[in-house]
Amino acid sequence: LVRFQPVGDAAVLAEFGTEIDRTLSRRVFQLHQHVVASRIPGVIASIPAFATLLVQFDPLRTAAGEIMRLLEASMETMAEAGCYQARRWRIPVCYSPALAPDLEEAARVGSLSISDFAALHASACYVVYMLGGFPGFPYLGDVPEPMRIPRRASPRLRVEPGAVALAGRLSAIYPMPTPGGWNLIGRTPIPIFNVAWEEPALLAPGDEVIFHPVSESDFENVAAAVAQGGVERDALMMPA
Amino acid sequence: MRECFIVRQPGLFTTVQDLGRHGFQHLGVPVSGALDTTSLRLANLLVSNREDTAGLEFCYAGPVLEVAGGPVRVALGGPVAARIEGREPRPLPPWRSTLLEAGDVLTIGPVIGAMCGYLAAEGGIDVPVVLGSRSTYTRAELGGFNGRALAAKDEVPLAPPQPRLRAETCLAAAPSAAGGPFRVVLGPDAHHFHEEAIATLQSSEYVVSREADRIGLRLEGPALRHSGPAEIPSQGTANGTIQVPRSGQPIILLADRQTTGGYIKIATVISCDLPRVGRLAPGARLTFEAFEHTAAIELARAEAAAFEAIIRTITTVSVNLADAAELLACNLVDGFVSALDEL
Numbered sequence: 001l002v003r004f005q006p007v008g009d010a011a012v013l014a015e016f017g018t019e020i021d022r023t024l025s026r027r028v029f030q031l032h033q034h035v036v037a038s039r040i041p042g043v044i045a046s047i048p049a050f051a052t053l054l055v056q057f058d059p060l061r062t063a064a065g066e067i068m069r070l071l072e073a074s075m076e077t078m079a080e081a082g083c084y085q086a087r088r089w090r091i092p093v094c095y096s097p098a099l100a101p102d103l104e105e106a107a108r109v110g111s112l113s114i115s116d117f118a119a120l121h122a123s124a125c126y127v128v129y130m131l132g133g134f135p136g137f138p139y140l141g142d143v144p145e146p147m148r149i150p151r152r153a154s155p156r157l158r159v160e161p162g163a164v165a166l167a168g169r170l171s172a173i174y175p176m177p178t179p180g181g182w183n184l185i186g187r188t189p190i191p192i193f194n195v196a197w198e199e200p201a202l203l204a205p206g207d208e209v210i211f212h213p214v215s216e217s218d219f220e221n222v223a224a225a226v227a228q229g230g231v232e233r234d235a236l237m238m239p240a
Numbered sequence: 241m242r243e244c245f246i247v248r249q250p251g252l253f254t255t256v257q258d259l260g261r262h263g264f265q266h267l268g269v270p271v272s273g274a275l276d277t278t279s280l281r282l283a284n285l286l287v288s289n290r291e292d293t294a295g296l297e298f299c300y301a302g303p304v305l306e307v308a309g310g311p312v313r314v315a316l317g318g319p320v321a322a323r324i325e326g327r328e329p330r331p332l333p334p335w336r337s338t339l340l341e342a343g344d345v346l347t348i349g350p351v352i353g354a355m356c357g358y359l360a361a362e363g364g365i366d367v368p369v370v371l372g373s374r375s376t377y378t379r380a381e382l383g384g385f386n387g388r389a390l391a392a393k394d395e396v397p398l399a400p401p402q403p404r405l406r407a408e409t410c411l412a413a414a415p416s417a418a419g420g421p422f423r424v425v426l427g428p429d430a431h432h433f434h435e436e437a438i439a440t441l442q443s444s445e446y447v448v449s450r451e452a453d454r455i456g457l458r459l460e461g462p463a464l465r466h467s468g469p470a471e472i473p474s475q476g477t478a479n480g481t482i483q484v485p486r487s488g489q490p491i492i493l494l495a496d497r498q499t500t501g502g503y504i505k506i507a508t509v510i511s512c513d514l515p516r517v518g519r520l521a522p523g524a525r526l527t528f529e530a531f532e533h534t535a536a537i538e539l540a541r542a543e544a545a546a547f548e549a550i551i552r553t554i555t556t557v558s559v560n561l562a563d564a565a566e567l568l569a570c571n572l573v574d575g576f577v578s579a580l581d582e583l
Contacts, residue, residue, distance in 0.1 A: 046266060200264060
């Protein structure tokens with residue numbers, strides 16, 4: 001059951017639950033896609049998160065009551081329409097201790113060899129639960145059980161863009177240089193955030209991600225191609 | 241040389257801000273924008289800009305700016321005054337436009353009794369538009385002047401001046417520093433608190449701590465006790481949301497807040513009171529009053545009407561006789577009279 005609540009006079013929160021859960025998450029994306037597609041007058045933003053959708057609006061143009069009524073109606077239409085359309089990305093990742101400073105330690109904590117650890121991370125299909133915390137920072141889940149290790153005790157002052165990271169049940173890709181406390185277990189040469197793009201983030205909430213292990217030399221080749229502007233988005237997208 | 245401000249002293253955390261970067265919160269991009277939107281909007285209107293034009297926001301201590309490349313019309317917004325050094329030294333009060341000549345130096349004084357002040361320049365601060373906005377989000381070096389606060393020797397580009405001569409404008413009366421409780425709507429996590437915490441929020445006085453910046457204001461006062469965990473899976477955040485970490489000391493989220501957060505939220509300040517929140521400085525005392533969201537709509541409309549009323553008080557500055565004589569002398573040279581006809 002979804003619960004609608006006003007957040008001040010300029011937003012409504014649709015709460016599908018209180019857990020991180022893919023079933024709940026799917027319903028969040030469904031409603032998000034519906035809100036975006038409906039172009040409701042006065043709506044300014046629709047922000048999906050793990051189990052909630054926050055819809056912000058201009059209180060001089062519409063009101064919480066009206067938005068809640070429209071969201072409820074959307075829920076009914078959605079139930080008939082079925083699932084939302086997810087895009088699926090295949091992201092090359094190099095799992096090499098030379099590029100991933102926490103890989104050896106993470107594998108040790110998980111009682112796995114480095115190659116088993118990498119293979120396990122690349123075996124899952126992750127959903128982009130949400131982006132947040134930092135521009136373009138994707139929260140991906142769920143990480144296979146033996147790899148669930150806590151954040152580092154002391155965060156790094158600078159994490160390189162493209163760092164593939166782990167914290168608990170979540171994985172992430174750092175979009176730009178930033179301080180960060182997640183465990184760095186791989187690195188992708190693919191840029192995932194660029195303000196020059198019309199849609200500045202490669203990954204959108206609800207997308208699916210599969211990590212594709214590559215060697216260090218392939219990493220360098222793709223990085224070189226990226227630097228020359230030679231990697232098309234479509235080449236990373238998997239057929240539906 | 242093109243028109244610019246050369247920064248002689250940067251002031252404290254002086255950044256380029258407009259009314260925010262909208263449309264990318266679902267991708268984790270914060271809104272940013274002016275904390276005290278009312279002051280920026282009014283300062284813009286005084287120099288004939290659109291309300292959402294990019295200006296400079298400074299905290300506590302204003303910058304010292306030298307005008308280069310050409311004349312520029314400016315106005316200050318907020319409780320802050322400046323001195324103009326140059327051919328015609330004079331003080332500049334807030335809420336009044338004036339024309340600065342190339343070579344003039346504008347020394348913007350401390351902001352009195354608020355956190356932020358604003359400088360609007362006719363045509364606006366001409367930094368590149370990033371994702372639809374010129375606002376600065378320093379944590380990700382996004383937008384504004386190279387994504388950061390201004391530093392000495394920076395040359396801040398200005399839009400080319402509109403060469404028309406016109407009379408200066410001012411607000412007939414400075415916007416009143418409205419007091420009274422900050423109006424909130426309880427929730428969305430009010431059920432995660434003890435009932436007494438809800439009562440405490442509405443009956444207690446809180447003080448803005450020294451941990452106050454563009455992300456949020458940490459308050460000090462009676463602790464607000466959770467009835468369960470203090471953290472939940474992250475949710476989208478709204479401007480003015482009051483989140484309460486484990487310490488029980490509330491934090492009001494502002495323009496540079498992250499788009500998502502996992503602290504429990506007890507209430508949210510209604511949108512028309514947000515510019516007032518943006519004016520609060522460390523040490524300021526505040527109280528809260530809860531409203532139903534349905535009643536908050538009326539308050540928002542009343543506030544919008546009050547803003548329109550302020551705009552209607554924008555008038556042409558009357559000149560004293562000595563200045564008038566000087567202006568008349570100018571007329572002979574550069575056709576000031578015909579320019580006046582446009583008003």
